[in-house]
Structures are given as structure tokens and as C-alpha cells.
């Protein structure tokens with residue numbers, strides 16, 4: 180991973196994002212900023228709008244309103260443009276080519292970045308795109324796998340545990356050398372070593388002045404890793420501040436314990 184940013188520089192600025200699905204306003208006038216070397220935690224109960232927000236930022240969904248800037252550039256719509264501008268993500272439900280090896284899945288991240296096309300990430304198309312690879316590519320895959328402590332790279336992605344699949348997604352995302360990495364529930368289904376591996380990657384990204392948006396239901400884990408936490412409820416930001424202040428806030432109590440529909444944090 181390269182380091183072309185300065186500590187504290189605003190890397191990502193998403194302003195006034197809004198998304199309605201039928202009668203549901205999933206994201207309602209949300210503004211998010213991530214600085215170099217910052218981990219922004221995004222928490223909130225089921226249906227709060229966390230994944231939709233990640234989708235809007237990364238271009239997987241088109242927002243009804245709002246702008247996304249990376250550095251001093253306003254980004255056009257579309258996942259390919261966003262990826263080419265330095266945004267990479269993992270998915271709540273891992274999206275890997277399950278019939279390909281760990282090695283090839285990881286390679287897809289940097290190959291897609293080279294081709295500036297997320298098409299390379301789509302199932303059948305990938306077989307042609309990833310062959311043949313160069314030796315340097317294999318070395319890069321090995322380095323990315325080592326960053327997340329993945330071994331036995333010849334296994335099929337479909338044979339991995341959920342936690343291992345999440346590590347492959349993280350390694351694949353790192354291959355695109357993102358300025359900001361958005362992790363959507365990376366700890367769900369991960370065992371102790373998976374949690375450790377992902378936490379370590381977050382710490383490395385932070386040290387290298389990349390930005391991270393970390394979404395997870397495990398608010399204790401998020402609070403332990405984040406510099407700042409944004410609490411979402413029903414599509415709106417109801418609290419923003421330090422992890423400690425957020426955990427102790429009335430809003431946190433209300434959102435997780437105070438309403439009939441809210442669920443307690445894991």
C-alpha cells in the first residue's frame with residue numbers, strides 16, 4: 180500500500196446523502212467525513228441505514244441527493260468511478276467468486292483496479308480476465324494474503340468459513356490500494372483469529388494514513404478501533420463523537436434499548 184496522503188487531510192467527504200426505497204427513507208440527509216489516518220465507526224440497529232450509506236458512498240446505489248468528494252474531486256455516480264478514485268469496500272454478505280481459489284479472488288482486486296472496471300469482479304467474466312498472471316502478481320497476492328494472515332491460497336473460496344471469506348474480501352480490497360476502505364460488518368461470523376487479522380489490517384491502514392469506515396453490530400469492537408463514531412437510526416445521524424462519548428450517550432441508550440423496535444448491540 181502506498182502512502183500519498185498527509186495525516187489529518189480530508190480524504191472522503193460525503194454531504195447530504197439521501198436514499199428512499201418506496202416509503203422508507205433509508206438514508207436521510209447524512210454527511211460523513213473521513214480523514215487520513217482515521218477510523219470512522221458506523222453503528223446503529225438493524226435497518227438504521229448503514230449498508231445503504233456504504234452503498235451510496237461506493238456507488239453501488241445511486242443517491243437521490245448529495246455529493247461525494249475524494250480529495251478535491253467530486254465523484255461521478257457508479258461503482259467503477261468510485262473504485263478508480265480510491266474507494267474500496269467489503270460486503271455484509273461476502274461477494275467472492277466461490278468457484279475460484281483464494282489466490283484468484285485476491286488477484287481480482289488489483290486486476291479490477293488495473294482495468295478500472297468492476298466487471299472483472301463479476302462471476303463468469305473473471306475466468307478470462309485473470310489468466311495468465313505474472314509472477315509479480317503472485318508475489319502481490321502472497322503479500323496481501325499475509326497482511327490478513329491467510330494461508331493455503333489454493334483452496335476454493337466456497338470451501339472457506341465465513342470469517343475466512345471476509346479476510347479474502349479484505350485482502351482483495353487492499354489490492355486496489357484504496358485511500359478509504361469501507362468494511363461492512365467484517366467481524367460477523369469471524370472467529371478470534373479473523374477478528375485479530377481484520378483489526379490488525381485496520382491498524383496498519385491507520386498508520387499509513389488511509390481512511391477506514393467500519394460498520395459492525397459489535398459496538399464494543401467498533402468503539403475499540405474507531406477514532407470517531409457515527410450512530411445512525413432510521414436513516415439519520417443521531418450522535419457523532421468519540422467512541423467513549425457515543426457509548427455513554429443517551430442516544431445510544433435510546434436507539435438500542437429505548438424503543439420497542441430497537442435491538443441490543445451484540
Ligand SMILES: Nc1ncnc2c1ncn2[C@@H]1O[C@H](COP(=O)(O)OP(=O)(O)OP(=O)(O)O)[C@@H](O)[C@H]1O
Nearest residue numbers: 200203204205223224225226227228229230231232
Ligand atoms: N434494496 C432495497 N429495497 C428496499 N428497501 C431497502 C433496500 N435496501 C435497504 N432497504 C431498507 O432501507 C432501510 C435501511 O436498510 P440498511 O440495510 O441500509 O440498514 P442497516 O443499518 O445496514 O441494517 P442491518 O444492520 O440489518 O444490515 C431498511 O428499512 C431496509 O429495509
